[in-house]
Amino acid sequence: LEPTLWCHPSQISSLSKLIYFDLSYNQLSGRIPPEIGLLNNLQALHLNTNQLNGSIPQEIGNLKSLVELCIDDNHLSGPIPSSLGDLTNLTLLYLFKNNLSGTIPKEIGNLKSIVELELSQNQFNGSIPTSLGDLSNLEILFLRDNQLSGSIPQEIENLMKLTVLELDTNNFSGYLPQNICQGGSLQKYNPQRFAKLQELSEVRLEGNQLTGNISENFGAYPNLHFIDLSHNNLHGEISQLWGQCPQLATLRIAGNNLTGSIPPEISHATQIHVLDLSSNSLVGVIPKDFGRLTSLVNLMLNGNQLWGPIPSEFGSLTDIEYLDLSTNKFNESIPGTLGNLLKLNYLNLRNNKFSQEIPFQLGKLVHLSQLDLSHNSLGKLNLSYNNLTGLIPTTFDEMHGLYDIDISYNQLQGPIPNNKAFQNALMEGNNGLCGNVGGLKPCNNSVEHKHTSRKAFLIIFPILGTLLLAFLAFVLIGRRRSRRKQEQEIEQMHESFFSITNFDGRKMYGEIMEATNGFDVVHCIGKGGQGSVYKAKLPSGSIVAVKKFHRTLDGEEASRKEFFNEIRALTQIRHRNIVKFLGFCSSSHHSFLAYEYLEKGNLAAILSNEHEAKKLDWSTRVRIVKGVAHALCYMHHDCAPPIVHRDITSSNILLHCDYEPCVSDFGTAKLLNPDSSNWTALVGTYGYVAPELAYTMKVTEKCDVYSFGVLALEVIMGKQLGNFVSSFSFPSTTYANIFLKDVLDQSLPPPTPQLQDELITIARLSIACRHSHPQSRPTMHMVSQALSFPTASSNRRSNDITLEQLIMI
Structure with missing residues (x-):
């Protein structure tokens, strides 16, 4: 117009x-x-x-x-x-x-x-x-x-x-x-002015759909200590300006479309604790200057296209606990300097092009709980004459290039891997190993043992009356000897543990007594049925949690059993999601255990606090459920004998400052020895105890599976479970019109599509874990695997899935 x-x-x-x-x-x-x-x-x-x-x-x-x-x-x-x-x-x-x-x-x-x-x-x-x-x-x-x-x-x-x-x-x-960005829908957030925000200290933009060139939008920030840009659609190269952030402790840019190489200038940010550049398209070599990042605790570079050797300078990263370099193109040999990383509990080098031999120095990694070297071209493994304990990882099954193995003179136990190289391996000096190899006992001898025991019973039964008095005398003597043997085992365990950790038990006792002012109530941070927990700051500056058993029970058999149970369980397990055991004291005055101190306290306290619970966003809650599942999977399937916790509750899940979960309180734990009875008295917390324990009193791993199902539902619902979910595992017309979205914690914003898939998986597994029949529950290995690789629910979201449909999935 x-x-x-x-x-x-x-x-x-x-x-x-x-x-x-x-x-x-x-x-x-x-x-x-x-x-x-x-x-x-x-x-x-x-x-x-x-x-x-x-x-x-x-x-x-x-x-x-x-x-x-x-x-x-x-x-x-x-x-x-x-x-x-x-x-x-x-x-x-x-x-x-x-x-x-x-x-x-x-x-x-x-x-x-x-x-x-x-x-x-x-x-x-x-x-x-x-x-x-x-x-x-x-x-x-x-x-x-x-x-x-x-x-x-x-x-x-x-x-x-x-x-x-x-x-x-x-x-x-x-x-x-x-x-x-808590809604999780953000696709474009123009950060061009970020370069001028000199007071910027913390940025959380993860889990959105942000686009743009990351190379151009960020500058050097003197006060920045945390930034997470993970799981967006950002592209470009990693800026060298990140090295000019002197306070930077956490840098996460995982799950984007980054290209180019890793700039060596990042090593100037020497305060970095967590560096996650995984799941991008980065190329080139790892800069040797990374050896300067001595504060690193977690390093994730997996899922890229990096090549070349792992720098020998990595041996300087002595504080690192978690190292994932899997699914890259690294070649040459694994450097022996990785053996210097004595705090390492997770090492994943799978799916690379490593060749030659596995360095014997890895045998020094006594805190390692997960090791994956599969899908490489490694040929030789020599870990002889170390003090290695526990099971040989099942990932060796997939290391088909191995041809020369020497694991002699350690303290390894359990079955040998299903790998040809182990058929001719040197394994002497490991009395706990078993398998179909000459010189080793067969792994499955429980059937023969039971058969022999049954024959013996049939022979003895006719003359049982005449031997009754002798039998009773034998039992009394046996119990006395058993108690003495148990005390000797604990003494040996005490000596062994402190010699491994170079720990002075007497010194620790004095420091704890001084730090808690003789267990003054002022230092008490929690109470339970077995005892009280105290916070103790030692002269070294480190903080420990001390679980002191009730003095009124110190001399009683039940209390001693709980005390020794916890020690026995904790001294043979190491896992990033299980609380670290530091030591113990047993005297006529006190019996206590010392653990690492976890800053955020227990999960139950956080979920019951409306303000604190909102800090547990959906991604954090998913991570908590996964962490507990991985810990239980380790206890049930990677420990010999398997360990059943028997009291998995939100009160017994402790949280690090980044909300990483740790299973704690092993006072009721039971080791499932195949040659001993697994009948028990009823223990656990009401609401979490598997129903079959009320009438069978027999402990199996499925008892923990049931408790895990209750815990997982509690985490995603954000509240204690009541009558509403007491029959959650049974199909009912009542649930036909109740949607999963209405069951999820309403105090949080709706989850992103990706998180919805994970929450649907958690809800489905939780219901399966709470099946009334133990045989129908999944194993924790199955649960752990399903949580690690959740599948999309055929485009179904929590908005349109009812509880009835979820139960039937």
């Missing part, structure tokens, strides 16, 4: 039944006539991309049926009229690219239906109104290129559906809201 064809106001008022009014992309000039407010049925008004000037008429607020208002790309000036807040049906408001000024009116917060709000490229000043946090349906918010100031309001965190947020080219100050 030509400017002269812009209709007269009297003509506009006569169009009372008009629904759609579009004059966009013309050359209209002049003001928007106030009479336009008389079009009561109007649903869409598009006047964008013209040459209109003047102010926005207040009368537009009368268009109650309006759904779309587009008056962008004009020359409009003045403020946004507060009457626009009356357009409660509005889903789209475009005012960008004008000369509008003043503050953004708080009445904009009344637009409950708004999906897209575009106010960029104007001259708005003042702060963002907090009422914008009420726009629960908002998906796109553009406020860039204005003169806005102040801090970004915390209420922005409430915009759960937000996918695009642009705030750049303003004068904002202060902190970014901590949970600005």
Whole structure:
């Protein structure tokens, strides 16, 4: 239209039944006539991309049926009229690219239906109104290129559906809201102004759909200590500027589309504890300068295309506990300097191109709980004359290139791997090994033992009466000897444990007594049925948790058994999700155990605190469930004999500062020896105890499986389990109309699609674990595997899956 064809106001008022009014992309000039407010049925008004000037008429607020208002790309000036807040049906408001000024009116917060709000490229000043946090349906918010100031309001965190947020080219100050991305839907968050945010200390943008070039958007930040950009769609190369962040402790950019090599300048950030660059497309070699990162605890470079050798300088990373370099193209040999990483409990080098021999120095890694060297071309393994204990990892089954093995003179036990190289391996000096190899006892001798025992019973039975007195005497003597033998075992265990850890038990006793002021109640951080737990800060600066058994029970058989049970269980297990055992003391005055101190306390306390529970977002809760599952899988399937905890509850799950879980409290644990009875008294916590224990009293691994099912449901529901889920495992028409989304913790925002798949898997497994028949429950190995590799639920989400459907999956 030509400017002269812009209709007269009297003509506009006569169009009372008009629904759609579009004059966009013309050359209209002049003001928007106030009479336009008389079009009561109007649903869409598009006047964008013209040459209109003047102010926005207040009368537009009368268009109650309006759904779309587009008056962008004009020359409009003045403020946004507060009457626009009356357009409660509005889903789209475009005012960008004008000369509008003043503050953004708080009445904009009344637009409950708004999906897209575009106010960029104007001259708005003042702060963002907090009422914008009420726009629960908002998906796109553009406020860039204005003169806005102040801090970004915390209420922005409430915009759960937000996918695009642009705030750049303003004068904002202060902190970014901590949970600005908690909805998990963010696709575009323009961080170009980040380079100027010199006070930036923490950034959490993980688990969204962010795009853009990471090389260009970030600078050097003197105060930055934590940044997580994982699992987005970012591309580009890793900037060398990360090395200019002197306080940086955690850098996570996993699961993106990063390319190029790892810049050696990162090694200048010597305070890094956690570095996760996994699941990208990085190439090149690991910089030798990484040896300077001596504060590293977790390093994940897996799932890239890195090549070359592992730098021998890695031997300087003496604090590292978790190292994953799997699924790359590393070649040459594994450096022997990895044997210097004495704190390492997880080492994964699978699916590379390593060749030659496995260095014998790996035998020094006494805290290692998981080792995977499979899918390489390794040929020789010599770990002889060490003090290795436990089972040989089953991952050796897949190391088909092995041809020369020497594991002699250790303390290994259990079956040898199903690998040809082990048929001719040197294994003497390991009395606990078994298998179908000459010189080793067969692994499955329990059937023959039971058969022999049955024959002996049939022979003895006829003369049992005459030998009854002798038998009773024998039992009494045997019990006395057994008790003496148990005490000797504990003494030997005490000596062995402290000699391995170079630990002075007497010194520790004195330090703990001094640190707790003789177990003063001031230092008590928890109480249980067996005893109390105290926090003790030792002179070295380290903090330990001390579990002191009740003095009234110190001399009783039950208390002694619980005390020795816990020691026996903990001295033979090492796993990143099981609390670290430091030592013990048993005297006429005190009996206590010392553990590592975990900062966040127990899971039950956090779930029962509404404020703290909200910090456990969905990804953290999934990680907690997985961690407990992995720990139980290790106890049931990788320990010989298997260990059953018997009291898996949220109170016995402790959390590190990053909410990594650890199973604790092994006072009721039982070792399932195949040649001894596994009948027991009923122990455990009400609500978590497997139902069959009430009538069979026989302990199996499936008792822990049941408890795990209860715990997992508790984690995703965010509350103690009551009658609602007491019959959760049985199909019922009651559940036909109850959706999984309504069962999940309502205090958290809806999970992302990826997390929904994981939560569906957890819920399904939890129900299976709580089956009334033990034989029908999965093993913890099956549970651990299913959680590690969750499958998409055929595009079904928690929104449309009912409990009945979930039970039947």
